[in-house]
Amino acid sequence: MIVPTIDEVDAISALADPVIRNLRITHCYHELSQCVAARVSPGANWCTFATWASRQAGQTIRGEDFAQATRDVLGSPEVADLITRAAHIAARDLGRGSPDLIVTAIRRVIDPEAALRRAADAVATGNRKVFVEIAREFARWLATAAAAGAPDPAATELFCNGLRDGEPPDGQRLLRDAFRAYGEACRSPDARGRAASLFHANLLVGFHEQTRLQPDIQASLDASIDADAAKRELLALLFPGTWLRTRARLARLTGRPMPADVAIDALIAAVRRRVRVVITDLLMTLRLPGEVVHLGRDVRGQFPPELRQLTSADLRALVARVDPTPDSVAQSGASDWADLRERMHFIADLFRSSHSRADLFTPPFDKAQVTALRDGRRPGGTV
Numbered sequence: 001m002i003v004p005t006i007d008e009v010d011a012i013s014a015l016a017d018p019v020i021r022n023l024r025i026t027h028c029y030h031e032l033s034q035c036v037a038a039r040v041s042p043g044a045n046w047c048t049f050a051t052w053a054s055r056q057a058g059q060t061i062r063g064e065d066f067a068q069a070t071r072d073v074l075g076s077p078e079v080a081d082l083i084t085r086a087a088h089i090a091a092r093d094l095g096r097g098s099p100d101l102i103v104t105a106i107r108r109v110i111d112p113e114a115a116l117r118r119a120a121d122a123v124a125t126g127n128r129k130v131f132v133e134i135a136r137e138f139a140r141w142l143a144t145a146a147a148a149g150a151p152d153p154a155a156t157e158l159f160c161n162g163l164r165d166g167e168p169p170d171g172q173r174l175l176r177d178a179f180r181a182y183g184e185a186c187r188s189p190d191a192r193g194r195a196a197s198l199f200h201a202n203l204l205v206g207f208h209e210q211t212r213l214q215p216d217i218q219a220s221l222d223a224s225i226d227a228d229a230a231k232r233e234l235l236a237l238l239f240p241g242t243w244l245r246t247r248a249r250l251a252r253l254t255g256r257p258m259p260a261d262v263a264i265d266a267l268i269a270a271v272r273r274r275v276r277v278v279i280t281d282l283l284m285t286l287r288l289p290g291e292v293v294h295l296g297r298d299v300r301g302q303f304p305p306e307l308r309q310l311t312s313a314d315l316r317a318l319v320a321r322v323d324p325t326p327d328s329v330a331q332s333g334a335s336d337w338a339d340l341r342e343r344m345h346f347i348a349d350l351f352r353s354s355h356s357r358a359d360l361f362t363p364p365f366d367k368a369q370v371t372a373l374r375d376g377r378r379p380g381g382t383v
Helices: 006-013 018-039 046-061 066-074 077-093 099-110 112-143 153-160 173-187 191-222 227-238 241-254 259-283 313-322 340-353 367-374
Strands: 285-288 291-294
Touching: 006 018, 006 112, 018 046, 018 112, 018 367, 046 112, 046 191, 046 285, 066 077, 066 099, 066 112, 066 259, 077 099, 077 227, 077 259, 099 227, 099 259, 112 173, 112 191, 112 259, 153 173, 173 191, 191 259, 191 313, 191 340, 227 259, 259 285, 313 340
Parallel strands: none
Antiparallel strands: 285 291
16 A cells, blocks of 8 residues: 655645646545555545545546536527627627627637636646645654554644644644544544544544635636626627727717627626536536536435434534534535535535445546556546
């Protein structure tokens, strides 16, 4: 079993190519997951879930969904209708040529893919941010406190002394409590107690991670077309030079916006709304082994027997803080992924219900792909 080192985590974090970096991050999470599981099992640990979240992020970072996402934006009935309306105004009122040719030109100016790329950049930033901090602490824990197996309390406290005081995003108090819980899980002779400590640790790391990711998730969802720039380009496309010079004066004289302005403003607003829906859909899809999880829907399945009743007061207090329906998966679907509380509700139920899934330890890449990654090459096949 390969134990990722702090130096390896730092080297991966420093990679300039966001695609290679993400793939290496995903594989490193898998290795960390196996190493943590060797010290405390059965049950998934935070790195187990991070493997699949990072793999999903890679699909967005690589832009694999962008062609279909662009079609989803431009092909939505509202956007398509407004594009046609603007084109007919230009053709009918301004004599700008064939409506079909104008439709093609308008679609080219709107360019939703640029907004999707900005969202992907924010996802890549968040993917690296979490790995730089949390994967490094797991590697440090494996190299120090848990190097010989189950860490004793003294070794755990020595490790925790290296974590910053205070709450996230700057403080690491939640991580400190998480690694104490991992230590308790490693030492627990009782299966129910071990599962509860492991779930507690995972949830604490998740809460820290999601708090730190808040600005990056918000930036991903807010990525959209530049309304002012798009309007300038569309006006230049639809209006001949003389009209561009006189249109503002005409609007002032009549006291009403020109029909083309109304049509362009409505079109840009519709595109921005649709882009947010499409980006939200990309971010709220998670592919796990054998299933696609939609984060806007309630978590499927039930809690495993060892986690149905939580007896730890500290764990119950944490769950109550993030999960308004703490004893069921009801209402766990997040309607707004930018809302930290909604995200944590979903994550808490996903971690708890998927705790016993052995298939989450499936390697995300095959041996040939791992070899290519270690050589600094983009692997072939599905990644």
